[in-house]
Amino acid sequence: MLSKAQISLITSLQHKKFRKQHGLFIVEGVKSVREFIASDYQIHSLYTTAEARTKMGNLPQNLKCIEVTVPEFQKISALTHPQGVLALVYLPALEKFDWTQLRKQHHLLLDDIQDPGNLGTIIRTAEWFGIQHIICSVGTVDAFNPKVVQATMGSLARMQVYYTELGEFIRQAKLPTFGALLEGTSIYETDFGDAGLIIMGNEGNGIRAAITEQVDYPVTIPGFGGAESLNVAVASTVFCSEIARQKLKHG
Amino acid sequence: MLSKAQISLITSLQHKKFRKQHGLFIVEGVKSVREFIASDYQIHSLYTTAEARTKMGNLPQNLKCIEVTVPEFQKISALTHPQGVLALVYLPALEKFDWTQLRKQHHLLLDDIQDPGNLGTIIRTAEWFGIQHIICSVGTVDAFNPKVVQATMGSLARMQVYYTELGEFIRQAKLPTFGALLEGTSIYETDFGDAGLIIMGNEGNGIRAAITEQVDYPVTIPGFGGAESLNVAVASTVFCSEIARQKLKHG
Numbered sequence: 491m492l493s494k495a496q497i498s499l500i501t502s503l504q505h506k507k508f509r510k511q512h513g514l515f516i517v518e519g520v521k522s523v524r525e526f527i528a529s530d531y532q533i534h535s536l537y538t539t540a541e542a543r544t545k546m547g548n549l550p551q552n553l554k555c556i557e558v559t560v561p562e563f564q565k566i567s568a569l570t571h572p573q574g575v576l577a578l579v580y581l582p583a584l585e586k587f588d589w590t591q592l593r594k595q596h597h598l599l600l601d602d603i604q605d606p607g608n609l610g611t612i613i614r615t616a617e618w619f620g621i622q623h624i625i626c627s628v629g630t631v632d633a634f635n636p637k638v639v640q641a642t643m644g645s646l647a648r649m650q651v652y653y654t655e656l657g658e659f660i661r662q663a664k665l666p667t668f669g670a671l672l673e674g675t676s677i678y679e680t681d682f683g684d685a686g687l688i689i690m691g692n693e694g695n696g697i698r699a700a701i702t703e704q705v706d707y708p709v710t711i712p713g714f715g716g717a718e719s720l721n722v723a724v725a726s727t728v729f730c731s732e733i734a735r736q737k738l739k740h741g
Numbered sequence: 742m743l744s745k746a747q748i749s750l751i752t753s754l755q756h757k758k759f760r761k762q763h764g765l766f767i768v769e770g771v772k773s774v775r776e777f778i779a780s781d782y783q784i785h786s787l788y789t790t791a792e793a794r795t796k797m798g799n800l801p802q803n804l805k806c807i808e809v810t811v812p813e814f815q816k817i818s819a820l821t822h823p824q825g826v827l828a829l830v831y832l833p834a835l836e837k838f839d840w841t842q843l844r845k846q847h848h849l850l851l852d853d854i855q856d857p858g859n860l861g862t863i864i865r866t867a868e869w870f871g872i873q874h875i876i877c878s879v880g881t882v883d884a885f886n887p888k889v890v891q892a893t894m895g896s897l898a899r900m901q902v903y904y905t906e907l908g909e910f911i912r913q914a915k916l917p918t919f920g921a922l923l924e925g926t927s928i929y930e931t932d933f934g935d936a937g938l939i940i941m942g943n944e945g946n947g948i949r950a951a952i953t954e955q956v957d958y959p960v961t962i963p964g965f966g967g968a969e970s971l972n973v974a975v976a977s978t979v980f981c982s983e984i985a986r987q988k989l990k991h992g
Contacts, residue, residue, distance in 0.1 A: 718894075
């Protein structure tokens with residue numbers, strides 16, 4: 491039986507302000523919760539319906555599990571189709587960025603991405619293609635927003651997502667910067683080399699002017715039809731895929 | 742002033758059954774509605790708030806325009822954030838597929854895609870990369886679902902989307918078939934040639950077994966991280982992009 495205070499705490503975590511205040515975020519669904527349990531994240535508590543509990547298999551002994559009724563679960567779930575499994579997870583400690591680790595890879599920089607589904611899909615796709623770090627502008631939607639967590643399909647459990655001032659980050663990183671821009675070299679004729687920063691802009695406005703000035707290589711995805719633009723998660727996919735292709739080709 | 746019957750007609754079009762019954766579907770948003778007006782589609786009627794009307798510019802003289810209040814508009818809109826512009830558009834006549842046109846291109850075949858956002862994104866992305874025809878299995882979500890129309894960002898106005906029995910279509914098309922499968926040749930080592938059918942499967946279950954048997958070339962997107970799968974719109978993007986890259990390369 492859940493108290494009113496517990497329900498209120500859990501639903502409050504749908505808002506960034508309360509996630510920060512309580513140091514917790516929500517993960518839902520059998521698969522996602524399992525992946526967070528197996529990750530470096532610390533689980534605060536787990537809420538399941540009796541039926542969904544059977545799908546979770548063996549759980550760590552020290553994990554605080556609360557069984558709730560289906561109507562109770564519907565009150566705490568943020569999903570349209572609740573799956574009966576919800577974990578409260580501690581927000582990761584904000585570590586200092588490890589610059590030594592940054593050098594030899596490609597990293598994704600997101601400039602004010604607004605849509606939670608887009609950010610979640612970008613995190614999941616980036617992981618598939620072997621990108622380990624995503625650096626978001628302060629204005630980008632919070633990665634611990636329940637809709638983002640949901641869209642990552644568990645990838646967030648294994649990815650490093652940072653929030654920082656992008657301009658300063660680019661200056662410190664001292665890596666070639668590739669920006670997704672309308673007027674640039676074709677992505678298929680761009681040599682992405684061994685490492686670099688791939689910058690993707692906001693859904694409506696693209697990359698901010700101040701950040702665009704820091705772009706070494708403007709890169710364009712050639713279009714063949716009447717469509718005016720690509721969704722930002724789709725454009726990020728084309729960049730991740732092309733970088734992966736070049737890496738495989740050059741061994 | 743909208744009558745109860747008008748409101749009821751418009752909201753009923755959120756359901757496939759009533760779209761078929763009335764031969765109409767809904768398009769919302771300034772940009773999307775403009776693109777449908779400029780397309781081969783026939784517009785039944787246009788509903789706008791006074792404020793949004795000013796954003797529409799000049800409209801064809803014979804277009805039936807109904808100005809509605811903001812509260813009225815909220816009743817007819819299917820969007821979370823209504824933009825004040827909604828058109829009822831006639832469903833296209835189901836033409837016979839023009840086999841002569843099919844031969845020399847790549848076409849996207851969708852086997853039971855369920856998520857409206859995924860289908861909409863696939864239509865928009867396919868248009869960007871110059872794919873003109875999308876052939877959907879009968880079990881694929883309806884392209885005239887308001888959420889699909891919304892996600893295409895106007896691309897549906899220019900794309901040909903067909904619904905048919907995929908197995909029979911593949912047999913008639915007599916083109917090489919490439920299927921997105923987990924065990925296949927790397928997409929980056931696959932020669933897509935001048936024409937072919939690219940088959941993408943359902944979100945959870947992939948391509949059905951009977952259709953998989955018709956695949957000539959199983960193709961895989963190599964993964965580098967811990968992610969178990971890619972979103973189907975993302976996977977479709979990788980196929981469209983790689984085909985476009987090969988076309989550009991071979992002139």
